[in-house]
Amino acid sequence: MNENPYYVPGIPEDDTLDHIVIAEGLGGLVKCIAINTTKSAAELCRIHETSSAASAALGRFITGSLLISESMKRPTDKQTTILKCQGPLKGITCVADFGFKVRAYPIENNIPTEYYRPGKINVSAAVGEGTLTVIRDLGLKEPYVGSTQLISGEIAEDFTYYLAKSEQTPSIVSLGVLIENGEVTHSGGLMIQLLPGAGDNEIDYLEARAKDFPEISFLLSEGFTPAKILDLFMGDPDLKYLSGSPVSFECTCSKYRMSEGLIALGKKELTELASDEKGIDTQCHFCNKSYHFTTEDIKELIRNC
Numbered sequence: 001m002n003e004n005p006y007y008v009p010g011i012p013e014d015d016t017l018d019h020i021v022i023a024e025g026l027g028g029l030v031k032c033i034a035i036n037t038t039k040s041a042a043e044l045c046r047i048h049e050t051s052s053a054a055s056a057a058l059g060r061f062i063t064g065s066l067l068i069s070e071s072m073k074r075p076t077d078k079q080t081t082i083l084k085c086q087g088p089l090k091g092i093t094c095v096a097d098f099g100f101k102v103r104a105y106p107i108e109n110n111i112p113t114e115y116y117r118p119g120k121i122n123v124s125a126a127v128g129e130g131t132l133t134v135i136r137d138l139g140l141k142e143p144y145v146g147s148t149q150l151i152s153g154e155i156a157e158d159f160t161y162y163l164a165k166s167e168q169t170p171s172i173v174s175l176g177v178l179i180e181n182g183e184v185t186h187s188g189g190l191m192i193q194l195l196p197g198a199g200d201n202e203i204d205y206l207e208a209r210a211k212d213f214p215e216i217s218f219l220l221s222e223g224f225t226p227a228k229i230l231d232l233f234m235g236d237p238d239l240k241y242l243s244g245s246p247v248s249f250e251c252t253c254s255k256y257r258m259s260e261g262l263i264a265l266g267k268k269e270l271t272e273l274a275s276d277e278k279g280i281d282t283q284c285h286f287c288n289k290s291y292h293f294t295t296e297d298i299k300e301l302i303r304n305c
């Protein structure tokens with residue numbers, strides 16, 4: 001028996017590492033999920049050299065995407081979330097593979113940062129109007145695709161609206177990213193969803209709990225783990241921790257995958273590329289790693305077209 005009341009099977013031994021915790025509250029009528037994405041968000045923001053506003057948006061977006069990827073059940077499942085917006089950020093693409101492995105990139109990285117008050121970034125000024133699209137490839141014939149308009153541009157509200165409208169799942173979503181001296185120091189989120197059988201009592205209870213609940217990034221900076229955040233939010237002595245999992249930034253790119261993209265260009269385009277004796281460099285959008293293809297490599301790809 002583990003004596004730690006916040007022990008959850010599956011979480012990393014070092015509970016300051018990124019991880020997610022899934023629990024059930026109010027007698028099994030509510031699903032509760034909390035996540036710490038600090039290290040993944042910080043690494044992505046370093047790779048993409050994001051300004052503070054872009055870091056806040058990117059951190060929140062990967063966190064929301066990971067929270068809603070929890071429903072994926074099989075190792076081959078994959079979820080792509082696309083934020084398309086008219087603000088200076090222009091958009092973010094995020095892919096979450098089964099097992100909470102995430103990669104993402106913003107369209108614009110170096111955008112101006114506006115503040116509501118010192119330390120509180122105005123993310124909606126960076127995002128503006130737009131859409132949130134979720135594509136889940138669950139191994140079926142067609143992927144599941146859902147899309148909604150952005151209602152605030154602060155991202156958490158946009159995920160809440162998406163879940164209610166597109167997936168008919170009433171939810172509370174809270175996302176927070178803390179940035180100090182241009183670096184992400186804390187990033188995480190919380191998602192609470194009603195399960196079948198929940199009614200007005202549960203809704204009233206959760207709305208009261210959500211009112212004036214501290215910001216997630218503040219709680220993380222105070223050393224709260226996801227399990228402890230859920231405990232604080234729910235205030236339910238019978239909260240049942242079901243499972244946990246590490247969360248990580250992971251890119252799946254390789255020279256082979258890049259070559260598949262090149263083959264897709266077709267014979268004509270490749271023949272043109274092969275005429276440059278220096279060869280070509282291709283870069284992965286997600287991790288900025290570049291792959292060199294020599295003229296010989298390209299000729300080989302043409303033979304495979």
Ligand SMILES: [Zn+2]
Nearest residue numbers: 251253284287
């Ligand atoms: Zn990559």
